[in-house]
Amino acid sequence: RKEVEQDPGPFNVPEGATVAFNCTYSNSASQSFFWYRQDCRKEPKLLMSVYSSGNEDGRFTAQLNRASQYISLLIRDSKLSDSATYLCVVNPGPGGYNKLIFGAGTRLAVHP
Amino acid sequence: GAGVSQTPSNKVTEKGKYVELRCDPISGHTALYWYRQSLGQGPEFLIYFQGTGAADDSGLPNDRFFAVRPEGSVSTLKIQRTERGDSAVYLCASSLGGGSRNEQFFGPGTRLTVL
Numbered sequence: 001r002k003e004v005e006q007d008p009g010p011f012n013v014p015e016g017a018t019v020a021f022n023c024t025y026s027n028s029a030s031q032s033f034f035w036y037r038q039d040c041r042k043e044p045k046l047l048m049s050v051y052s053s054g055n056e057d058g059r060f061t062a063q064l065n066r067a068s069q070y071i072s073l074l075i076r077d078s079k080l081s082d083s084a085t086y087l088c089v090v091n092p093g094p095g096g097y098n099k100l101i102f103g104a105g106t107r108l109a110v111h112p
Numbered sequence: 113g114a115g116v117s118q119t120p121s122n123k124v125t126e127k128g129k130y131v132e133l134r135c136d137p138i139s140g141h142t143a144l145y146w147y148r149q150s151l152g153q154g155p156e157f158l159i160y161f162q163g164t165g166a167a168d169d170s171g172l173p174n175d176r177f178f179a180v181r182p183e184g185s186v187s188t189l190k191i192q193r194t195e196r197g198d199s200a201v202y203l204c205a206s207s208l209g210g211g212s213r214n215e216q217f218f219g220p221g222t223r224l225t226v227l
Contacts, residue, residue: 004154032212043203043218044155087154091212098143098168098210102154 001026004103006088012109017078021106023071023088031093033064035073038085038105047073047086078110114138116219118204124225125194133189133222137206144187145205145216146179155203161187162210194226 006023013019025033033050048055050062050071061074071088088103117136125131137144142163147155157171161181169179176194181187191198201221207214 008152043220045218046215089154093212096168096170097212098160098162099145099157099171100147100155100216101157102147104152104154 002103003027003092003101004088004090006103006106008104008106010107010109012111013078015078015080015110015112017110018074018076019078019108020075021073021086021088021108023073023103023106025069025071025088025090025101027090027092028066028069029093030069030090031097032091033071034089034091034100035060035062035071036087036089036102038087040084044087044102075108078108080110080112083108083110116204116206116217118202118219118222120222121220122223122225124227126227127194127196129194129226131191131194131224133191133202133224135187135189135204135206135219137185137187137204138217141206141208141217142184143207143210143214143216144181145207146187146189147203147205147218149201149203149221151200158189160210167210191224194224196226199224199226 035047036044037047038044054063059076085105144161146158149155160168163184176192179189203221204219205216
């Protein structure tokens with residue numbers, strides 16, 4: 001079983017749609033959680049950190065459920081520029097504080 | 113300011129050859145990381161440096177892979193006797209310090225192709 005699992009997609013949605021991605025992680029000791037965005041043939045960039053209480057940044061909302069070991073990302077009012085791969089990322093905590101474990105990513109394509 | 117830079121951007125080599133990939137971190141960042149990203153996958157951790165020392169090399173796949181950071185800034189990832197399976201994008205990242213609270217900033221990567 002992979003440490004971080006995501007639905008690969010692609011998710012094809014029209015502009016203005018709301019889309020949600022989920023991710024599960026296997027290590028219950030994991031400490032920190034993130035969503036990164038990666039455009040085609042570019043480097044990953046931090047989109048947002050994910051906190052237990054849930055957090056929002058504009059059109060983006062991230063939530064963490066530690067009991068179920070899953071993380072979600074909600075994008076409201078999708079824009080063409082949101083088209084990218086979204087990577088679910090976990091810091092594994094003890095024994096691995098300084099590494100990031102990435103899921104394989106979920107591809108989003110927003111069309112006019 | 114300048115971000116993380118990596119050279120070369122592309123490297124094509126033949127099976128069995130030796131390659132070196134270079135990373136220039138953001139100035140002042142003490143932590144440096146190497147990851148490898150294969151097609152259709154997320155980046156996979158290789159090694160972490162804090163200053164000049166490799167604090168965690170648990171992700172290096174085998175002893176053909178080695179990395180150095182002699183002056184605590186620039187790092188070089190070295191791959192001996194390359195194999196076709198080594199073909200991937202090699203990403204370098206840096207952060208102000210180690211630990212999960214410091215954002216890792218990634219470079220554009222070096223695309224390695226082993227023929």
